[in-house]
Amino acid sequence: MISEAVRLVITLATTAAGFVVGRAIPEWFESAEVDPDVSIVTGAVLGAGIGYVVGGLMGRLVRRSLDRAPELVARASGPELFAGAFGTLTGLLVGVVLAVPAILLLPPVIGWGLGALLVLIFSAFGGRVFAARADDLLAAAGLRGRLTEPSGPDGAFVVDTSAAIDGRLLELARSGLVTGVVWLPEFVLDELQGIADSSSKQKRRRGRRGLDVLDALRETAGIEVQVVNDSVPEHAEVDAKLIALCSRYEGTLVSTDHNLVKAAGLRGIATLNPHALGESLRPALVPGDRMTMVLEREGTEPGQGVGYLDDGTMVVVEGGAEVVGDTVEIEVANAVRTSVGRMLFARIVE
Numbered sequence: 001m002i003s004e005a006v007r008l009v010i011t012l013a014t015t016a017a018g019f020v021v022g023r024a025i026p027e028w029f030e031s032a033e034v035d036p037d038v039s040i041v042t043g044a045v046l047g048a049g050i051g052y053v054v055g056g057l058m059g060r061l062v063r064r065s066l067d068r069a070p071e072l073v074a075r076a077s078g079p080e081l082f083a084g085a086f087g088t089l090t091g092l093l094v095g096v097v098l099a100v101p102a103i104l105l106l107p108p109v110i111g112w113g114l115g116a117l118l119v120l121i122f123s124a125f126g127g128r129v130f131a132a133r134a135d136d137l138l139a140a141a142g143l144r145g146r147l148t149e150p151s152g153p154d155g156a157f158v159v160d161t162s163a164a165i166d167g168r169l170l171e172l173a174r175s176g177l178v179t180g181v182v183w184l185p186e187f188v189l190d191e192l193q194g195i196a197d198s199s200s201k202q203k204r205r206r207g208r209r210g211l212d213v214l215d216a217l218r219e220t221a222g223i224e225v226q227v228v229n230d231s232v233p234e235h236a237e238v239d240a241k242l243i244a245l246c247s248r249y250e251g252t253l254v255s256t257d258h259n260l261v262k263a264a265g266l267r268g269i270a271t272l273n274p275h276a277l278g279e280s281l282r283p284a285l286v287p288g289d290r291m292t293m294v295l296e297r298e299g300t301e302p303g304q305g306v307g308y309l310d311d312g313t314m315v316v317v318e319g320g321a322e323v324v325g326d327t328v329e330i331e332v333a334n335a336v337r338t339s340v341g342r343m344l345f346a347r348i349v350e
Contacts, residue, residue: 003059010055011048018047020108083130091126095119156181156226157272158251160242161191164210166256166312168274170217178272179222183251184214186229187241202296243267256312275312289332290349295320315344323348 022043023036099115106114159182163169172178192214196207218225230248232241239260246253246269253264256275264271295305298321305320307330317330330346337343 003056003063005059007052007055007059010058011051014047014051014054015044016047018043018045018050021047084127087130088123088127090130091122091124092119094126095122098122156183156249156251157254158183158185158228158242158246158249159188159214160185160253160255160257160260161188161195161210161238162256162260163254163274164188164192164214165195165206166274167209167213167310168277169254170213170220172274172277173217173220173223176222178254181224181226182217182254183226183228183245183249185242185245186227187231187238189214189227191238239263243269246270285332285335285344287332287334290329291332292327292329294327295324298324309344313342313344315346318345318347320348 019040020043022040025039025043095118099118102114102118103111105111157178157180159169169178173182192207192210194207195203196211198204198207214225217223228245230245232244235241235244239257242253242255242260243264245251246264247267252270252272253261254272254274255261255264256273258273261271261273261276293307293309293315295307295317297306298304299306299316303319303321305317305322305324307315307317307320309315315330317328318333320328320330329349331349332344332346334345335342336345
């Protein structure tokens with residue numbers, strides 16, 4: 001339908017142009033005694049024929065462009081669309097300004113055609129150029145644009161809050177197992193800052209640890225840390241934002257959240273769980289091993305106290321409820337591996 005509509009419009013326009021040219025030909029060749037009626041009919045017929053052929057080609061081109069439009073829009077970011085629209089309007093204004101002298105100074109048949117061509121060219125040129133420089137233009141205007149896409153064939157490592165707090169990503173980077181671009185989504189940094197400012201002493205310590213780890217990661221050789229400004233506004237939850245971000249840019253999700261890693265893996269997203277990697281590489285604590293630790297809270301069962309190792313492993317201590325907040329020496333009694341990691345059971349050394 002759209003192809004036929006474009007062909008009809010172009011055919012009518014070229015027929016009118018042929019009619020105007022045919023009517024003007026007798027005035028151009030007065031000595032040749034050209035028949036005005038024959039000249040008009042010939043010009044109109046030639047214009048209609050040319051318009052029918054050109055209109056068909058243009059109609060098919062427009063239809064293919066419209067069919068590809070959703071795919072092109074889906075691949076473009078919001079800043080690119082905004083900058084492209086602004087560039088098209090700017091090019092349109094420049095084209096109109098340049099077309100006015102052509103219309104006024106040249107014969108109408110040539111002037112109007114040249115003017116329309118100038119408007120079309122400058123509109124398309126403005127849209128393309130502004131879209132290509134969207135980041136720089138938005139930054140110059142004080143707005144935030146999208147970051148460039150991850151470098152490397154496998155995309156960037158996208159860090160979530162749990163991985164930052166866990167801290168083992170820093171050791172992986174220092175050992176050379178993680179290299180290249182590491183993305184820190186701004187909404188993750190906001191969440192970490194909120195945890196670091198929490199009224200809970202335990203949460204404050206975890207949040208500050210995460211911020212310190214990210215700060216140290218920036219100074220690690222072979223790592224390029226970038227803050228991602230894309231807030232993924234179509235999702236409200238941080239986990240959904242992370243999955244959408246990794247899917248959009250083909251990034252590798254770095255997280256110790258077991259459920260998040262599973263959900264991302266089911267969606268075909270590459271994942272890295274430093275906690276699971278550490279569990280598989282480190283020697284396991286066995287019954288009889290002793291250590292000292294701070295008991296941070298009471299357990300779910302009466303008399304139990306709970307503490308955490310530096311890597312986040314939870315240790316349930318029998319009889320530890322009375323010494324919560326103190327540093328005690330414990331002896332490992334049992335170790336249980338769960339779906340989210342390992343849990344230790346221990347008793348206080350008398």
